[in-house]
Structure formats: C-alpha cells, structure tokens
Amino acid sequence: MSIAAIIVAAGRGTRAGGDLPKQWQLLCGKPVIWHTFNALRPHVNTIVVVLHPDDLTLWEETGLKADQITIGAATRDASVRAGLDALSHFAPDKVLIHDAARPLVSAKTINDVIQALNKYEGAAPAIPVTDALWTGENAEVTGTQNREGLFRAQTPQGFHFSAIYQAHMTLNEPAADDVAVARAAGVKVAIVQGDARNLKITTPDDFIRATNMLGNDMDVRVGNGYDVHRFGDGDHVWLCGVKVPHGRSLQGHSDADVGMHAVSDAIYGAIGMGDIGQHFPPSDPQWKGAESHVFLRHAVGLATENGYKISNVDCTLVCEYPKVGPHQPAMKAALAAIIGIGVDRISVKATTSERLGFTGREEGIAAIATAALVKS
Ligand code: MG
Numbered sequence: 001m002s003i004a005a006i007i008v009a010a011g012r013g014t015r016a017g018g019d020l021p022k023q024w025q026l027l028c029g030k031p032v033i034w035h036t037f038n039a040l041r042p043h044v045n046t047i048v049v050v051l052h053p054d055d056l057t058l059w060e061e062t063g064l065k066a067d068q069i070t071i072g073a074a075t076r077d078a079s080v081r082a083g084l085d086a087l088s089h090f091a092p093d094k095v096l097i098h099d100a101a102r103p104l105v106s107a108k109t110i111n112d113v114i115q116a117l118n119k120y121e122g123a124a125p126a127i128p129v130t131d132a133l134w135t136g137e138n139a140e141v142t143g144t145q146n147r148e149g150l151f152r153a154q155t156p157q158g159f160h161f162s163a164i165y166q167a168h169m170t171l172n173e174p175a176a177d178d179v180a181v182a183r184a185a186g187v188k189v190a191i192v193q194g195d196a197r198n199l200k201i202t203t204p205d206d207f208i209r210a211t212n213m214l215g216n217d218m219d220v221r222v223g224n225g226y227d228v229h230r231f232g233d234g235d236h237v238w239l240c241g242v243k244v245p246h247g248r249s250l251q252g253h254s255d256a257d258v259g260m261h262a263v264s265d266a267i268y269g270a271i272g273m274g275d276i277g278q279h280f281p282p283s284d285p286q287w288k289g290a291e292s293h294v295f296l297r298h299a300v301g302l303a304t305e306n307g308y309k310i311s312n313v314d315c316t317l318v319c320e321y322p323k324v325g326p327h328q329p330a331m332k333a334a335l336a337a338i339i340g341i342g343v344d345r346i347s348v349k350a351t352t353s354e355r356l357g358f359t360g361r362e363e364g365i366a367a368i369a370t371a372a373l374v375k376s
C-alpha cells in the first residue's frame with residue numbers, strides 16, 4: 001500500500017505578522033514548512049508540495065527534497081486539486097492532505113489517520129469543543145450556542161486517493177476543507193483524536209506557542225571521534241592533556257595528543273561541523289606544534305555558539321604502554337577544565353589490544369571518543 005502526502009503551502013497568509021507568508025517564517029531557526037515536511041516524511045512514500053509561484057526560491061533555500069513540486073492557485077480547493085493532479089502520476093492508494101502551517105503534527109496523529117483509512121474512505125483529526133460558545137455582535141454577547149457534537153478540525157485529512165480525487169473533480173461549490181469536499185461527494189469521514197499541540201500557525205502568538213512547544217523537545221546529539229598517532233623518538237607523550245613520561249613520543253603536526261583529538265572530533269561530529277583537520281589544516285604552518293587544548297576549546301566554543309552544552313564525554317585510549325591508570329584522574333580533570341563541565345561527566349579509559357595490530361606492536365596509540373550534547 002502506498003501513502004502520499006500533499007502539503008498545501010500556496011497561501012499568502014500574513015496575519016502572523018512579518019514580511020513573508022507564515023509557512024516561510026522561521027520557527028526555532030527553520031522555516032515552518034521545514035518542520036511540517038520532516039514531520040510527514042517518515043510516514044509516507046511520496047510528498048507533493050503545492051507552492052505559490054513567488055515562493056520557488058524560498059523552497060529551494062529550505063534544501064528539502066519533495067517528490068514533486070506543483071504550483072497552486074488562488075483558492076485552497078484549487079491548490080489541493082493541483083496537488084492531486086500532480087500526485088495522480090504516482091497513483092498512491094491513500095493520501096494525507098496537510099496544511100504547511102501545522103508544523104507540530106505528531107507521529108501519533110499521522111498514524112491514527114492512516115490506521116483509520118483501513119476502515120474508512122476518509123479520516124481526519126479533530127478535538128471536541130470544550131469552551132462555551134457564544135454568538136455576538138458589536139462586542140456584545142447575543143446568545144449561546146450548544147457545543148454538543150462540535151469539533152475543531154485539524155489536518156492531516158486522509159483519504160483513499162481515488163475517492164478524494166473524484167470528489168474534488170466533481171466539486172461545484174466552495175468547501176471549508178477537504179473533509180467538506182469529500183462529504184459533498186458522499187464519502188464517509190471518521191474522526192480520530194486530534195492533538196492540542198497540532199496548532200495551525202496563524203497569529204504572532206501562535207509562533208510563540210509553537211516555539212515553546214518545539215523548545216521543550218529535547219535535542220540530544222551524539223558524536224564519535226577516532227584518532228591514531230605513531231611513536232617516534234622522545235621521552236614523553238601527551239594524553240588527554242597530561243604529560244606522561246614514556247620511552248618514546250607520539251609524532252604529529254601538533255603535540256599529538258591522540259585522546260584530546262578524538263574528544264575534539266567527537267564534539268565536532270555531534271554538531272555536524274567537520275573535524276580538527278578541517279578547522280586546523282595540517283598544511284597550515286601556524287598549527288605546527290600546537291597544543292591540543294586549542295582544538296578542544298574551539299570545538300567546545302562552536303558547540304556553545306550553536307546552543308549546545310556538552311553533557312558527557314567518554315574516551316578510550318588503546319595502547320600497551322604507557323600505563324594510563326595512574327594518570328586517569330589528572331586526564332579527567334584536564335579535559336573537564338577545558339570543556340567546562342564536571343569531572344563526573346568525563347570518562348577516560350584505557351585498554352590494550354592484546355598485543356595485536358599496530359597498537360599491540362607498540363607502533364602507536366589509538367583513541368576513540370564519544371560525546372553527548374544537549375541543546376540548552
Ligand atoms: Mg590527531
């Protein structure tokens with residue numbers, strides 16, 4: 001069974017304030033439609049996005065990849081029809097029609113709609129009205145309205161593709177939404193439990209509410225780092241910020257602190273921002289003999305600038321000698337001081353490789369590290 005989605009994003013709605021239609025305004029640093037697209041993407045095989053012709057550049061800038069882009073029309077009905085036309089080439093079994101301005105739709109809501117389509121030709125989320133309802137005129141209450149049986153409609157509204165395509169083709173009067181279109185054609189539509197978080201961004205206040213809700217979603221990042229340096233002549237090695245006496249030294253462009261390099265790369269990795277070699281090219285003579293805390297401080301600074309705090313770091317050194325155990329407390333303290341977190345959040349471990357491989361032959365030392373970062 002194939003499931004498709006149409007994201008309707010051709011509207012010009014600017015009640016949310018700002019110069020751009022609301023679907024292009026930024027929410028937690030990304031356009032609203034970016035959140036919407038990524039909420040739907042894991043649940044469907046095909047996505048068609050319906051855009052206003054003026055917005056093609058804005059779409060390109062999102063970096064999102066839809067299966068097809070199509071140009072909408074002056075009314076929502078006509079825009080959805082354009083989306084259905086575009087989708088007909090993919091011949092999906094089912095289609096979810098969703099507002100670009102509902103970026104907080106949950107996986108549960110999407111799944112509930114899809115599940116309901118196993119029994120019904122149409123299904124859509126809605127929330128029973130709980131507030132009292134009034135009629136009013138000139139800022140004066142003129143009566144009350146029974147809220148019994150009233151629902152606030154949300155999207156995605158899901159349908160068997162052939163049923164909703166047919167319904168839109170035969171539509172001859174304006175419709176409030178796709179459920180209205182479907183019902184006008186005799187399609188039965190099931191109500192699934194809506195979600196209060198699935199708000200339709202309309203006003204500036206909605207942006208604040210949506211930002212707060214998204215901000216509460218914990219953004220946890222994990223990165224790994226791996227490094228190797230070979231032994232050469234010398235009488236000490238730098239490991240995780242500690243000078244350890246040894247019959248040989250590690251060779252490298254910098255001080256060759258293999259552990260600190262792995263930790264730095266783990267942090268760069270967690271934020272998706274390259275590695276030591278990219279930020280401090282070995283071809284650049286100014287980094288010759290550099291102390292490795294420069295790299296680690298840079299990685300930590302970049303993470304902090306991007307709103308992340310480092311939750312914990314775990315580093316494993318792989319070597320036969322020197323023995324790392326006696327130096328572990330000093331190594332943890334050194335890393336903790338540079339990263340700016342408690343020693344209890346730093347782990348430095350060591351293992352041999354049972355005399356196997358280059359570390360076993362004492363040709364060099366390898367280090368692997370993991371860092372976990374949390375958006376603060
Ligand atoms: Mg290195």
